[in-house]
Amino acid sequence: MDNFDMLAIIIIILAGIITYSLRFGGLLVGNMLSKHKFVENLIKALPGTLLLSFIVPSIISEGIPGGISALVAGIIAKKTNNVLIALVIGMAIIIIFRNIL
Amino acid sequence: MKSNFLKGFSATIPVAISVAAYGLVLGVLAYSKGVTFFELLLMDVVTFAGSAQFLMVELWKDPLPITEMLFAVFAINLRYLLIGASLTPLFKGSSIFEKAALMHLVADENWAVTLSRLKKEKISPYFLFGGGICLVIFWLISTLAGHAFGFMISDPYSVALDFVIIIIFTALVASFYDGKDSILPWVVAAIFSYLSFLFIPGKWYIVIGGLSGAIVYSIEKHFRGDKHG
Structure with a gap:
């Protein structure tokens, strides 16, 4: 049972069904969506606000190093459009704080 | 058909x-x-969505937080509704079976590549599908390789492994920044997320913060650019 957790498998499959329904559903409802500006804007804003809500508590818990690292990574990502560079530099800041300072 | 796939x-x-x-x-x-090797493999093929998979892995702990996890997956993938809707012109004339079969492997990346190509030349949905197959191959190889070599990292805390996801999401958040319109919704999202984190058990702060910020964005847009009605 250790290597084959039924609940985990079911969750993964459900997550897949949800995701697929959204992909296929979007194609089916197509133009109907664009008539509801409010809903369209809501959906447009969600990825950014969700990811932000995800990171805020962790950054605050990490304290000042977390804040500096996140801010620098965010600015670099925005300026260079390169997430990997932002990742490397953001991680370097955290690692230095945790191991040296 | 075949050439569209390869292109x-x-x-x-x-x-x-x-x-x-x-x-x-x-x-x-x-x-x-x-997360076991098989579970990751299944996730790659069945869900096939980067941010959602990161969220699931991040929320992964012994009693699996089922509701929070599925809610989070739903919310983060809601954008696929718009992505799907934007593909309507590409699928004009396709049968329902073709649509159903080809839509599964749509991700942000092949969607973007396809739409930018569609502006320049006439392509079929198989172009999109070819991109999806390409992505799923790279995705499987890289995630499973990461899993196979994961044991090499002996002290996850000192190499700040727990913070990797935070930095990646920070960088992604920055890419969603949409000028001044984003400021108020983001401030609201951050406040609601932190308050829920402090006072509501579980991982609900993600959904609560995300939804409140997005609602503020819609309201803001509604009162500013009211041309679309």
Whole structure:
């Protein structure tokens, strides 16, 4: 049972069904969506606000190093459009704080 | 048909390489969180969505937080409704079976590549599908490689593995920044998220913060640019 957790498998499959329904559903409802500006804007804003809500508590818990690292990574990502560079530099800041300072 | 597939496949290779870099990170994270090789493989094929998989792996702990997890997956993937809707012109004339079969492998990356190509030349949905196959191959190889070599990282805390996902999401958040319109919704999202984190058990702060910010954005848009009615 250790290597084959039924609940985990079911969750993964459900997550897949949800995701697929959204992909296929979007194609089916197509133009109907664009008539509801409010809903369209809501959906447009969600990825950014969700990811932000995800990171805020962790950054605050990490304290000042977390804040500096996140801010620098965010600015670099925005300026260079390169997430990997932002990742490397953001991680370097955290690692230095945790191991040296 | 076949040539559209190959064109889409090769046009997606450059983005697929950068996707593979995340895949590697996801694989290592999944290993450290106790997601098994098979579970990761299943996730890659069945869900096939980067941010959602990162969220799931991050929320992965012994009693699996089922409701929070599925809610989060639903919310983060809601954008696929719009992505799907924007593909309507590409699928004009396709049968319902074709649509159903080809839509599964739609991700942000092959969607973007396909739409930018569609502006320049006439392509079929198989271009999109070719891109999807390309992505899924890179995704499988990179995530599973990350998982297989995850054991090499002996002290996840000192190499700040727990913070990798935070930095990646920070960088992604920055890319969603949409000028002044984003400021108020983001402030609201951050406040609601932190308050829910403090006072509501579980992982609900993600959904609560995300929804409140998005609602503020819609209201703001409603009162500013009211041209569309």
